[in-house]
Amino acid sequence: RFSYIAISCLSLLGRLDTINTDKAAEFVLSCKNFDGAFGCVPGAESHAGQTFCCVGALTILGKVDLLDKDLLGWWLCERQVPSGGLNGRPEKLPDVCYSWWVVSSLACIDRLIWIDREKLINFILESQDPEGGGIADRPDDLPDVFHTFFGVAG
Numbered sequence: 109r110f111s112y113i114a115i116s117c118l119s120l121l122g123r124l125d126t127i128n129t130d131k132a133a134e135f136v137l138s139c140k141n142f143d144g145a146f147g148c149v150p151g152a153e154s155h156a157g158q159t160f161c162c163v164g165a166l167t168i169l170g171k172v173d174l175l176d177k178d179l180l181g182w183w184l185c186e187r188q189v190p191s192g193g194l195n196g197r198p199e200k201l202p203d204v205c206y207s208w209w210v211v212s213s214l215a216c217i218d219r220l221i222w223i224d225r226e227k228l229i230n231f232i233l234e235s236q237d238p239e240g241g242g243i244a245d246r247p248d249d250l251p252d253v254f255h256t257f258f259g260v261a262g
Contacts, residue, residue: 109148111136112161119168133171136162144179156187156196160209167216181219184210192227193235193246203245204235204255207262232259 115132118124138150139162145154146162163180166172187194187210193202194210207228214220234247235255242251243259 109158109161112165115165115168124169129169129171133166133169133174136165136169137174140175143183144176144181145183153197154183156184156194156206156209156213159184160213163213163216172216175217177217177219181214181217181222184214184219185222188223188228192224192229192231194223194228201246202231204232204243204262205245205258207232208258211262228262232262235259 111132115124115127118127136146139146139148139152139158141147141154143154145156145159147153147155148158152158159180163172163175166174186198187196187206189195189202191202193204194206195202196206196209210223211220211228214222231247232243235244235249235251236242236259237244237251240251241256242253243256244251245255
């Protein structure tokens with residue numbers, strides 16, 4: 109994630125020319141796993157949040173075409189569970205925050221149509237507090253600023 113932050117900041121400042129973008133992409137790609145997704149360091153478990161950071165970095169660097177988009181898209185769309193929500197890793201509960209991490213990654217690789225949009229929207233809306241406002245991590249939990257932001261962004 110620190111590489112993504114640095115690359116994003118340098119891009120916003122118009123200073124990507126101050127780093128070796130090929131080496132930066134090489135490091136990011138070294139964190140890719142057999143399933144097409146990314147871990148925090150080489151060999152670490154694939155995680156949707158880290159996958160966004162790596163896909164986002166490669167997108168900013170203009171190197172997203174180095175990815176196997178179908179393999180990665182498959183892993184990302186497999187994060188959608190029957191409730192319509194998305195999880196960060198296999199066999200985990202859905203969490204509204206992954207609406208941002210997964211959907212943004214799918215957008216970067218042009219695979220948004222691979223998830224059920226309406227089911228995801230319903231999951232987010234079911235996680236909203238109808239009286240006090242805000243969005244929780246999942247239905248019937250307490251809302252917070254973090255999940256409200258990522259739910260709206262997703």
